[in-house]
């Protein structure tokens with residue numbers, strides 16, 4: 563008697579926000595290869611090419627089981643000819659020559675180093691590269707003109723290069739909870755970003771601050787920053803306020819909330835042998851009016867690709883505009899209210915995807 567097991571074919575929805583993408587998956591080598599090429603394309607200012615590699619990588623991240631061979635790639639959405647070639651090579655040879663060449667190149671390594679510095683984007687990194695700069699030492703010794711933010715980024719580079727762990731994230735949440743409890747009773751502190759998606763570590767901690775009585779949150783950012791300063795915990799901060807005229811012209815901001823990008827002095831748990839009592843960590847603070855909190859939480863939880871796909875889905879499939887402030891229905895000409903993330907997914911006609919499955 564012969565039994566045949568029919569392998570279920572891999573079904574993948576076209577938008578990342580329609581898919582469940584856990585943190586752990588069986589294709590890390592394939593994903594790393596594609597994400598390296600995505601990063602390298604962005605370093606050259608080739609946004610569209612970068613996005614194509616990111617899309618392909620994101621499809622592999624969501625596969626419910628390991629690929630059984632190259633033949634299974636053909637049924638998947640978003641795998642272009644170039645990505646297909648790279649994946650085939652890694653599947654067959656274990657490595658892709660193009661990826662290895664990129665990783666070993668001086669250009670890629672330098673751009674990766676420079677863009678890792680707090681306050682340094684692709685354009686600045688590229689300018690320094692063309693000026694012949696290659697290392698942190700070069701930046702320091704050539705007297706390169708740095709913004710205040712970049713000076714802090716270079717000064718605390720070694721600390722900030724060490725990922726923030728879950729215990730450190732928790733102690734930052736406690737610190738901010740303690741402070742807000744004094745400054746504004748009943749204020750809420752909500753962990754967003756990668757940690758909300760279940761990541762064990764991240765490059766920073768993202769916190770949303772709000773208050774159940776809308777309007778009470780006004781002024782909280784200023785008083786919190788002042789408090790952190792008084793406690794001598796503030797190594798660097800850059801705040802922007804939605805009321806200030808410059809907020810709308812700030813090109814890096816995706817939204818108009820009061821926000822503060824900080825580098826904090828995180829006091830380390832006492833241990834007899836430790837030389838240092840603290841280390842520098844990045845903390846992002848965003849103050850959100852209560853009625854916008856579900857939208858802000860959805861917007862600040864990420865991943866960046868999941869967010870991009872949510873907005874693309876809303877616009878192209880639903881004629882709606884989604885951002886961290888709200889959801890606008892262009893056909894009805896109205897804003898759709900929501901009191902939870904679940905309701906936003908409902909408005910969009912999407913199955914709810916919990917934060918831990920948004921690692922697209």
Ligand code: 8DG
Pocket residue numbers: 754755756757761763764765766767768814815816817861862863864865866869886
């Ligand atoms: P990591 O820190 O663990 O490395 O990753 P992450 O938490 O996913 O990335 P992030 O850079 O901290 O960004 C978290 C989310 O915040 C991301 O989905 C984008 C979102 N976000 C906004 N507005 C803005 C903004 O103005 N600047 C930045 N940097 N992020 C924003 O919604």
Ligand code: MN
Pocket residue numbers: 755756757764765766767768
């Ligand atoms: Mn983060």
Ligand code: MN
Pocket residue numbers: 755766767768846
């Ligand atoms: Mn952040």
